[in-house]
Amino acid sequence: MASPSISPTVRTIKTYAVIPEPNHQAPRQLHLSAWDLNMLSANYIQKGLLFTHPSDLSVEQIIEQLRNSLAVALYHFYPLSGRLRTATCEGGGVTCHVEVGCEGDGAELMHAVADGIGIADVVAVDGQDLPKFIKEFFPLDLAVNFDGCTHPLLAVQVTELIGGVFIGCAFNHLLGDGSSFWNFFTAWAEITRCQIAGKEVVLSQTPSHDRWFLGGYGEPPIKLPYSSPEEFIVRFSLPPLRQRMFHFSSESLAKLKARANQECGKGIISTFQALSALMWRCITRARRFPPDHKTSCRLSISNRTRLQPPLQPNYFGNSISLVSTTTTTEELLDNNLGWAAWLVHQIVSNHTDSAIKDQLHKYMEHPRVYNMRMLDNHSIIIGSSPWFNMYGCNFGWGKALAVRSGSENKNDGKITAYPGWEGGGSVDLKVCLSPEFMSALERDEEFLSVVSRPIELSVLLEMSSKRFSQ
Template identity: 35%
Template sequence: MSGGGVVLVSSSIVRPVNSSQSGRTKIHLTPFDLSLLQFDYPQRGLLFSKPDSDFHLIISRLKDSLSLALEIYFPFAGRLVKTENLEDDTVSFFIDCDGSGARFLHTEAKSVSVSDILQPDGSVPDFLKYFFPADDFKSCDGVSLPLLVIQVTEMKDGVFISFCYNHMVADGVSMWSFFDTWSKICSTGSCFNYKPLVLKGWFLEGIDYPIHVPVSEAERSPPSREPSSVPITKEWIFHFTKKNISDLKAKANSEIASSSDLEVSSLQAVSAHMWRSIIRHSGVSREQKTHCRLVVDLRQRVNPPLEKDCFGNMVYLSSAITTVEELLDRGLGIGSKVGNTIVIASSPRFEVYNKDFGWGKPIAIRAGPSNSINGKLSVFQGISEGSIDVQAILWGDVIVKLLADLEFLEHVTIA
């Protein structure tokens, strides 16, 4: 691996401390899980200041604590198994929690500084994609690849710890829970007093497992050989301060006050502001429909509710739909109201700035290049209290127009 000044130092497999306990759990996959067969491994990364300790000792400590964390979150150390159903020419999948382990990459980019990543104008540098592991891994690749890959990059004055994971195994709630446990074990050196992992329980009942999947849906889609004429996208970080969000909420709530008793949340207000502003500069005709695809966490929405921290993939995609005309003409409130019952997966509700591996808390979070499409918004908790960061992937001309849009910038803080 080499690119963007990033050099591979070592690659290894980290197994749970008791990896000999193979086959202790076989996890069946639900229809929600299997719908993600062609989905890229989600990628996230945290930026830290560089510790004073010898970095080889840091790497050793990270790997030792990862082994302990994988003993608790054992599905991440398993492998995807595909079986053929000859009677109907289909295939089935399950997770074999066999302790095969997670991939751990140690890389260096000693010419890169923290300031190179934290661009003052909010732009995301192109080289950052090399700080993330396993680009172009898809869920269906889990039959031959690890379900979790970690990359730790030593920089000139910082450390970037990134990860990617098979989305059929876990969602954001489960992944950040794992990351929290790993950081605490690394910081304290102890893995005691952690509760056993809670799986999906009754949610798996009433379905005839294993589910049969047509072979065509289970195989990796061939890459397009057609030359791309799609405009080039850019990535940008838009920061919403606590006051920015308060003003947006007040505006949205005042606009829907006569038609709804519901109060617009911070996430809804920010999402609606981004949605309206992007569509305004996308050249879409006013008669066309526009939709915002969002991810819903099912844990507390099913009956009876599941445990809030139960492990697995418990999300599905939902869409908020309206016309461009209605979205633009009826104000911020309509964008908030349309998305009233939905939640964004990359959520500011995920606490990311408390992940301390023993040398301090993160100073930034970034999403990796997987699943990169125009219009993708990754929404994160901001580093300052009550703030939200949105990492947007948009056509370059749309970014330029947003940065010149006074109505948009009125509620956004750049740098």
């Protein structure tokens, strides 16, 4: 069931330039790793949180709090207030780096109003598509550029709603992955709480900006085999898609995990591996591919703990790989869930330190920049993570009611994972599919036997209020 037609006007009230104090310990330049450079053509990460409007604060006070705390956050996360530069090397090739602490650099914070839109419209009731107007809650005019004079590497939009406030953040993907994004968002919230309480700002986890480079290839900068940015910056037009949030309770997922382990007889399938296999099977069935058609399940997977020695948990940058398993439609659907889950388990368990370094060695031999046109519509791609502490971003106003994302990096078959609001191992999935495939998924019996009803908005509001008053 599609959501009702709502076409709000999101009006920008004012745009602020948020400039941190100079960080004299910051380097003048930050060279980008292979993982970073692979994201040069990726769209900005666009994620945001929906809050009820604090009853004791005006919008102007909220904006002032966020401006002050963002300036401190940028001091600690100094690459976000830099600018991207490229250079053409003698003999050919392009290098990229971030200039840090340049005069006048910073980030933009926009104050906007969504006329006639309230909390209930953003959350959307069970059975509805995500409303299209959510994309207007993010600074959507951002694009990769190489002079840094027009757009910052980070931008924030604070949108007033009826009874609520949405904080949307656009974060240049070449500077960090989902782990880095949520580490920044959590730190920004922590700084806000400290300032509201009049406490000294001491971050519980300060970011590490030392980029990781593969040994044996000399010192950075890494040279890309292009003569100009136009050769590797590829714009991708979003195809017609339906986008829905699906909720999976911890109880439902426990049964799914037990089923997958019983069917494959291994006993080591994780909850998320079982859920990934379920989505792969159900979406492939919805697409009605021929029996011999190849289909893949691709996972965006963190390298941080898999490297030896592991990267620091607060490593600020990109450290993700895309792993994939492929089979035919006939094999995937004729076998059971446990069979598919074992395929997913194998690509995860095989992503070891040596596999990561082998992958990087191959990349360094033939560097390239990833773009959305390299993907096909025969697979599913699962990104983000239900283990990110999204609902731990507490600005002092209570727990967020929902996490939502913009229009970035979407395609037919893209799945974005979030923690469920109630915690306890529950998971929310944002699924993007062509309209006909989404309709088929909504009727799939195997899928419907696992998906759960989302928490009602009235319950969210009541529980959030109780948590805030404690």
